[in-house]
Amino acid sequence: MNLKIRKSLLLFLAVLLSAGMLFSFVNKNDRLFAIAKNLDIFASLVRELDSYYVDEINPDELVTVGINAMLEELDPYTEFIPEEDSDDFRLLTTGEYGGVGALIGNRTGKNMVLMPYRGFPAQAGGLRIGDEFLKVDTVDVTDLQTSDISRLLKGPANTSVFVQVKRGEDTISVNLTRKKIVISNVPYYGKIDDQTGYIKLTDFTTNAAADVRKALIELKAQGITRLVLDVRDNPGGILKEAVEIVNLFIPKGKEVVRTIGKLENVNAVYKTTKSPLDKDIPIVVLINERSASAAEIVAGALQDYDRAVLIGRKTFGKGLVQTTVPLSYNSQVKVTTAKYYIPSGRCIQAIDYSKKDENGNANSVPDSLRNEFKTKNGRIVLDGAGIEPDKNVESKTFAPITYSLVARNLVFEFGNEFFLKNESIASPRDFNVDDALYNEFVAWLEGKEYDYTTYVEKTLEDLVKYSEKEPYFEDIQGSIEDLKKKVNHSKEQDLVTFKSEIQEALREEIVSRYYYQEGVVEASLRYDEGIKSALEILGNQQQMNQILTASAKK
Incomplete structure (x- = not known):
C-alpha cells in the first residue's frame, strides 16, 4: 500500500476513533466488530481501486469524499477539517x-x-x-x-x-x-438617541464578551439609560463567550445553559461567575432567522430570566454543541457531542437529525411535539423551534428592480465611481442620496442591462404554463396576450416608483467606501424597523413591564 493510501486510511480511521469508538478485532461486541469489518472492506476497496482502476486515482481526494459523505449522514455541523483548511477554521473560531x-x-x-x-x-x-x-x-x-x-x-x-x-x-x-x-465581534456601537445605546454583535469568537463589555462601559459613560443589543445575522460561536455576555446583565450564580450528551464528560452546567455590569438597565435584543447557536443562548437566557424583550423574528434553531477533536496529520473533526438547554429547561433545536424520512431528509420538530416551559415570571415559552420573539417584526422585502440593481453589481459599481470622484461625504447618519445624485445614477444606468421579472409577470407566466394544459386555452389565449401587454413592466417607471429603497441601497454602498463596516451599520439604523420597534418599547416602561410579566400564550 503506497504512502498516500496509508495516510488516507489513517485519517478515516482517526475520525471513527475520535468519536470514542475504540475497537479490537477479538472478543468485542457486534457493533465494534461491524466497524472493524467495514474498515477492512474500505481499505481493501481503496487498495484494489489503486491497482485496477483504468485511470490514476488520488487517494487523498477519494477518501476525503468518503469521509464527508459519511459525516453528511449525521448532521450539517459534524465536519472533517483537513490540514490545509485549518487556518480558515481557526479564523472562524478565534477571529x-x-x-x-x-x-x-x-x-x-x-x-x-x-x-x-x-x-x-x-x-x-x-x-x-x-x-x-x-x-x-x-x-x-x-x-x-x-x-x-x-x-x-x-x-x-x-x-x-x-x-x-x-x-x-x-x-x-x-x-x-x-x-x-x-476581527472585532462588535463592528459598531453608539447612541441611537440621547438615552439609548446600541451594540451590534456579529460573532462569538474569542473576546466577544470583552468587546461587548467595553462597548457597554463606554456607552454608560456617555449617559445611556437603556440598551439595544443586536444579534441579527449572528451565526454564533464560542459557548463561553455567550455565558459571559449574559453575565453582564444577570447576577452571579445563575444558570445560563447546560449541555447534555451521550458521554459524561460533555455534560456541563454553565453559570454566571461574576457580578453583573448592569442588572437593571432595560434591554431589547434584536433577533432574526439567521441568529443561531450562541446568539440564541444569549437571547434565550435573557428571555428566560425576563431580563430583556426580544424583537424580530424566530431564530434559526441550533441547539447542538460541537467539540473539535484533533486527528492525525494535523487534521481535525468537529463533531456534535451534546444538546444545550437554556434556563427554562428548553432545547431550541429545530431539526431532529436522528429521524429522517424515506428520502434521507431530516424534518423540523412538529408543533404537536413541542413542549411548554416557563420563564422566571411565568411566561410560556416553547422548545423545538428556535427562540420566538416577544414582538414580531416582519422581514423587509425589496422590489425586483432593487434586487436586480444590487445582484448585477450596478449599485456596487456606481459606488466605486462615486468614490473616485468625491474625496469625502457627510457622516453615515447625515449622508443622503439626494435627487440630484439619484438622477445621476439613473442617467448612469442608461444602456446597462438590469432586466428582471416583476411579481405580476411571474404570476402571469405561471398562469400561462398551467393554462396551456387545459382544453379551453385557445379560448383565453387572446385575453392572456392583452393582459401581458398591460402588465409589461417599465424599468423607467420602476426607477420612480421604488426610488426610496434604491436610494437606501445606494446610500449604504457609498457610505461603505468612506466609513467601512461600522459606517454601513450606522447608516442602516435610520430605516431599521427593528430599531423603531425597540425605541417604541424602551420608551414605554409600562408596555415593557407588561410584556415581561404577562403569561403570554405563544
Missing part, C-alpha cells in the same frame, strides 16, 4: 489570522477588495473597496480563485507582501506588512 485585514471576493467576474478592515494593513496601505487584484508578490492572480488569493495574502505576522491592484484606469502597487488580524 484571528495573520494577513492584511481585508474581505475579498469576486464581483463582475473580477477578484477585488470588498471591505478593508479599519486600522489593519490593507486599509492603512491605501487599498479600497473595488480595487481589482492583479498580482500578489510575483504571482499573476487575475485568473485565480478568491480562496487562492486569500491564501497568498495570509502569512506570518511581520512578513511583507507585495500587492498590485487596478483602480479605475490606474494600476497601484503597495508593499504591505502582515499583522496578526483580530
Whole structure:
C-alpha cells in the first residue's frame, strides 16, 4: 500500500476513533466488530481501486469524499477539517489570522477588495473597496480563485507582501506588512438617541464578551439609560463567550445553559461567575432567522430570566454543541457531542437529525411535539423551534428592480465611481442620496442591462404554463396576450416608483467606501424597523413591564 493510501486510511480511521469508538478485532461486541469489518472492506476497496482502476486515482481526494459523505449522514455541523483548511477554521473560531485585514471576493467576474478592515494593513496601505487584484508578490492572480488569493495574502505576522491592484484606469502597487488580524465581534456601537445605546454583535469568537463589555462601559459613560443589543445575522460561536455576555446583565450564580450528551464528560452546567455590569438597565435584543447557536443562548437566557424583550423574528434553531477533536496529520473533526438547554429547561433545536424520512431528509420538530416551559415570571415559552420573539417584526422585502440593481453589481459599481470622484461625504447618519445624485445614477444606468421579472409577470407566466394544459386555452389565449401587454413592466417607471429603497441601497454602498463596516451599520439604523420597534418599547416602561410579566400564550 503506497504512502498516500496509508495516510488516507489513517485519517478515516482517526475520525471513527475520535468519536470514542475504540475497537479490537477479538472478543468485542457486534457493533465494534461491524466497524472493524467495514474498515477492512474500505481499505481493501481503496487498495484494489489503486491497482485496477483504468485511470490514476488520488487517494487523498477519494477518501476525503468518503469521509464527508459519511459525516453528511449525521448532521450539517459534524465536519472533517483537513490540514490545509485549518487556518480558515481557526479564523472562524478565534477571529484571528495573520494577513492584511481585508474581505475579498469576486464581483463582475473580477477578484477585488470588498471591505478593508479599519486600522489593519490593507486599509492603512491605501487599498479600497473595488480595487481589482492583479498580482500578489510575483504571482499573476487575475485568473485565480478568491480562496487562492486569500491564501497568498495570509502569512506570518511581520512578513511583507507585495500587492498590485487596478483602480479605475490606474494600476497601484503597495508593499504591505502582515499583522496578526483580530476581527472585532462588535463592528459598531453608539447612541441611537440621547438615552439609548446600541451594540451590534456579529460573532462569538474569542473576546466577544470583552468587546461587548467595553462597548457597554463606554456607552454608560456617555449617559445611556437603556440598551439595544443586536444579534441579527449572528451565526454564533464560542459557548463561553455567550455565558459571559449574559453575565453582564444577570447576577452571579445563575444558570445560563447546560449541555447534555451521550458521554459524561460533555455534560456541563454553565453559570454566571461574576457580578453583573448592569442588572437593571432595560434591554431589547434584536433577533432574526439567521441568529443561531450562541446568539440564541444569549437571547434565550435573557428571555428566560425576563431580563430583556426580544424583537424580530424566530431564530434559526441550533441547539447542538460541537467539540473539535484533533486527528492525525494535523487534521481535525468537529463533531456534535451534546444538546444545550437554556434556563427554562428548553432545547431550541429545530431539526431532529436522528429521524429522517424515506428520502434521507431530516424534518423540523412538529408543533404537536413541542413542549411548554416557563420563564422566571411565568411566561410560556416553547422548545423545538428556535427562540420566538416577544414582538414580531416582519422581514423587509425589496422590489425586483432593487434586487436586480444590487445582484448585477450596478449599485456596487456606481459606488466605486462615486468614490473616485468625491474625496469625502457627510457622516453615515447625515449622508443622503439626494435627487440630484439619484438622477445621476439613473442617467448612469442608461444602456446597462438590469432586466428582471416583476411579481405580476411571474404570476402571469405561471398562469400561462398551467393554462396551456387545459382544453379551453385557445379560448383565453387572446385575453392572456392583452393582459401581458398591460402588465409589461417599465424599468423607467420602476426607477420612480421604488426610488426610496434604491436610494437606501445606494446610500449604504457609498457610505461603505468612506466609513467601512461600522459606517454601513450606522447608516442602516435610520430605516431599521427593528430599531423603531425597540425605541417604541424602551420608551414605554409600562408596555415593557407588561410584556415581561404577562403569561403570554405563544
